[in-house]
Amino acid sequence: xxVARGFARAVVLLALVxxxxxxSIVPPLVGQLTGSPWSLTNVWTWIGWLLLFSAAALGLARPxxxxxxxxxxxxxxxxxxxxxxxxxxxxxxxxTGYWWNGHSYERxxxxxxxxxxxxxxxxxxxxxxDVRWILVGAxxxxxxxxxPPAALAGAVVAFTRRSPFAIVxxxxxxxxxxxxxxxxxxxxxxxxxxxxxxxxxxxxxxRVRELELQRADLTRAQAAEIxxxxxxxxxxxxxxxxxVGLSLVTAEHLMDADPERAKALxxxxxxxxxxxxxxxxxxxxxxxxxxxxERGLVDAIRALALDSPLDVSVVSDxxxxxxxxxxxxxxxxxAELLANAAKHAAVGKAQVSFHxxxxxxxxxxxxxxxxxxxxxxxxxxxxxxxRLNAFDGTLTLDSPPGGPTRARMEIPCA
Amino acid sequence: MRxxxxxxxxxxxxxxxxxxxxxxxxxxxxxxxxxxxxxxILDHRPDVAIIDVRMPPTNTDEGLVAALExxxxxxxxxxxxxxxxxxxxxxxxxxxxxxGGVGYLLKDxxxxxxxxxxxxxxxxxxxxxxxxxxVTKLLARPTSAPHLARLTERERSVLALMAEGLSxxxxxxxxxxxxxxxxxxxxxxxxxxxxxSDDSANRRVLAVLTxxxx
Numbered sequence: 210x211x212v213a214r215g216f217a218r219a220v221v222l223l224a225l226v227x228x229x230x231x232x233s234i235v236p237p238l239v240g241q242l243t244g245s246p247w248s249l250t251n252v253w254t255w256i257g258w259l260l261l262f263s264a265a266a267l268g269l270a271r272p273x274x275x276x277x278x279x280x281x282x283x284x285x286x287x288x289x290x291x292x293x294x295x296x297x298x299x300x301x302x303x304x305t306g307y308w309w310n311g312h313s314y315e316r317x318x319x320x321x322x323x324x325x326x327x328x329x330x331x332x333x334x335x336x337x338x339d340v341r342w343i344l345v346g347a348x349x350x351x352x353x354x355x356x357p358p359a360a361l362a363g364a365v366v367a368f369t370r371r372s373p374f375a376i377v378x379x380x381x382x383x384x385x386x387x388x389x390x391x392x393x394x395x396x397x398x399x400x401x402x403x404x405x406x407x408x409x410x411x412x413x414x415x416r417v418r419e420l421e422l423q424r425a426d427l428t429r430a431q432a433a434e435i436x437x438x439x440x441x442x443x444x445x446x447x448x449x450x451x452x453v454g455l456s457l458v459t460a461e462h463l464m465d466a467d468p469e470r471a472k473a474l475x476x477x478x479x480x481x482x483x484x485x486x487x488x489x490x491x492x493x494x495x496x497x498x499x500x501x502x503e504r505g506l507v508d509a510i511r512a513l514a515l516d517s518p519l520d521v522s523v524v525s526d527x528x529x530x531x532x533x534x535x536x537x538x539x540x541x542x543x544a545e546l547l548a549n550a551a552k553h554a555a556v557g558k559a560q561v562s563f564h565x566x567x568x569x570x571x572x573x574x575x576x577x578x579x580x581x582x583x584x585x586x587x588x589x590x591x592x593x594x595x596r597l598n599a600f601d602g603t604l605t606l607d608s609p610p611g612g613p614t615r616a617r618m619e620i621p622c623a
Numbered sequence: 624m625r626x627x628x629x630x631x632x633x634x635x636x637x638x639x640x641x642x643x644x645x646x647x648x649x650x651x652x653x654x655x656x657x658x659x660x661x662x663x664i665l666d667h668r669p670d671v672a673i674i675d676v677r678m679p680p681t682n683t684d685e686g687l688v689a690a691l692e693x694x695x696x697x698x699x700x701x702x703x704x705x706x707x708x709x710x711x712x713x714x715x716x717x718x719x720x721x722x723g724g725v726g727y728l729l730k731d732x733x734x735x736x737x738x739x740x741x742x743x744x745x746x747x748x749x750x751x752x753x754x755x756x757x758v759t760k761l762l763a764r765p766t767s768a769p770h771l772a773r774l775t776e777r778e779r780s781v782l783a784l785m786a787e788g789l790s791x792x793x794x795x796x797x798x799x800x801x802x803x804x805x806x807x808x809x810x811x812x813x814x815x816x817x818x819x820s821d822d823s824a825n826r827r828v829l830a831v832l833t834x835x836x837x
Contacts, residue, residue, distance in 0.1 A: 479734050486731045499708045503684040515711040
């Protein structure tokens with residue numbers, strides 16, 4: 210199995226890296242064989258071949274590069290970003306009459322569009338990485354992947370000769386083909402990783418863009434949260450305390466004249482204080498649950514589980530506290546997932562598990578509900594994903610129809 | 624009563640001491656940190672200790688830890704935990720040793736001074752005083768144990784008030800029933816939960832615990 214599969218992979222890779230050299234070598238070969246003036250000894254033949262090769266390389270670079278990246282992903286588990294330039298914005302005409310295409314000013318709309326096309330197709334460094342791969346692949350991966358099919362072809366030829374010596378040669382070649390098959394294609398991973406990978410600068414630029422988006426997200430969410438807290442305090446506890454103060458002032462004045470009314474006002478003031486405290490308590494719980502401060506993530510989730518209408522079990526192998534921001538993010542994410550689960554009447558049980566290994570915290574929330582939960586952009590689950598993104602964490606959802614629903618959160622933590 | 628008060632915020636500690644002394648109790652020691660609390664309790668052996676959950680040096684659950692530690696050293700030593708928030712999790716930890724003499728109330732419960740002092744005395748006498756919010760949540764848990772499912776609605780509400788620490792007389796007043804009726808309910812509850820003990824205060828604690836242990 211390994212041999213047959215390896216052989217097939219070597220052949221596929223060989224075809225991929227050989228296509229450009231072969232396509233460009235065919236016309237000169239035909240010229241040589243048919244005795245035309247375009248023979249291999251003619252200098253112009255070689256110049257023509259070079260032009261042909263360049264055209265083929267440029268034209269086929271992108272599809273071949275894409276295929277190689279896909280194969281590297283599937284066979285070697287290597288994820289290589291293509292990093293192609295994205296289509297630019299529609300050109301806009303400025304007050305000066307010139308057209309701006311997001312990169313340069315042009316006299317006409319057509320020029321602006323052509324410049325954009327050029328930048329995207331020819332000026333894209335990603336394209337030149339693919340062209341470079343055509344050359345590198347042909348001289349590195351090509352010969353290695355040629356070994357199994359070439360040895361097999363040699364063996365077939367040898368076996369047709371019917372001499373004992375040829376048979377021996379054939380057997381040896383067959384052995385070489387079989388021995389090389391499982392290994393030849395494996396060169397794909399390291400080579401593609403080395404030559405098709407985005408340069409560090411590009412990867413860094415991509416990361417900067419990502420972080421900018423996250424920061425914008427975070428600052429917006431934070432501002433909204435602070436506004437909410439301010440409003441709650443302003444309309445709630447603050448207003449109530451003013452009322453308490455008023456009751457006390459009035460009671461003070463009535464103390465001698467009408468002690469009964471003064472007492473009633475004092476009772477009212479006491480009630481007002483109680484109510485403000487209840488409100489503040491709720492507010493604090495929403496901002497940062499006290500158990501989280503006092504006991505850390507796992508016990509806070511245990512406390513949450515006890516208050517949940519579901520039968521929630523909590524398992525954990527965490528042996529120390531995490532950083533406070535991570536604890537808070539995970540707490541509110543789990544709280545939201547459990548609240549979601551509790552909305553479905555069919556859900557009776559849920560499990561939350563915490564596991565930490567190799568600098569990654571893995572939290573899984575699983576319920577026995579009807580499943581078929583989906584990540585809607587802008588929805589609650591998406592919000593959880595974004596909250597975790599701020600810590601380079603991820604949320605993956607596995608919720609087949611009929612259940613169970615399984616939400617896995619992974620957050621790097623030192 | 625001789626009381627130890629452990630609370631890190633000066634204003635609250637002072638207010639509590641003043642309140643207790645107004646009602647004729649003696650505050651034998653105050654503490655503002657977890658270790659101080661433990662030492663004060665073990666040195667003075669008060670009739671009851673009033674303890675805040677969050678205290679220095681770590682500002683986490685120092686007070687609760689000190690209370691549990693003190694009760695490991697001196698089983699059944701009465702403690703009343705006062706906190707800005709109440710959690711089932713902590714309540715379960717406090718009553719887990721089944722020794723009684725445990726209170727767990729919100730700080731605002733001191734506003735109702737009479738009820739608060741009642742609760743304090745109950746705890747000192749080996750009873751319980753749990754915040755109604757916690758009790759409601761504790762009893763709202765879905766239970767699967769068969770002998771618990773046999774309790775009637777009325778028996779459950781009596782059990783809930785028992786968990787808060789009320790006496791039969793107080794429960795009767797709260798439910799607008801006669802004291803005799805309540806005592807019938809408590810007896811049938813004890814029977815259904817399989818509790819056969821002579822000490823009536825202890826029986827009440829055990830009933831609540833049996834219910835929670837599901």
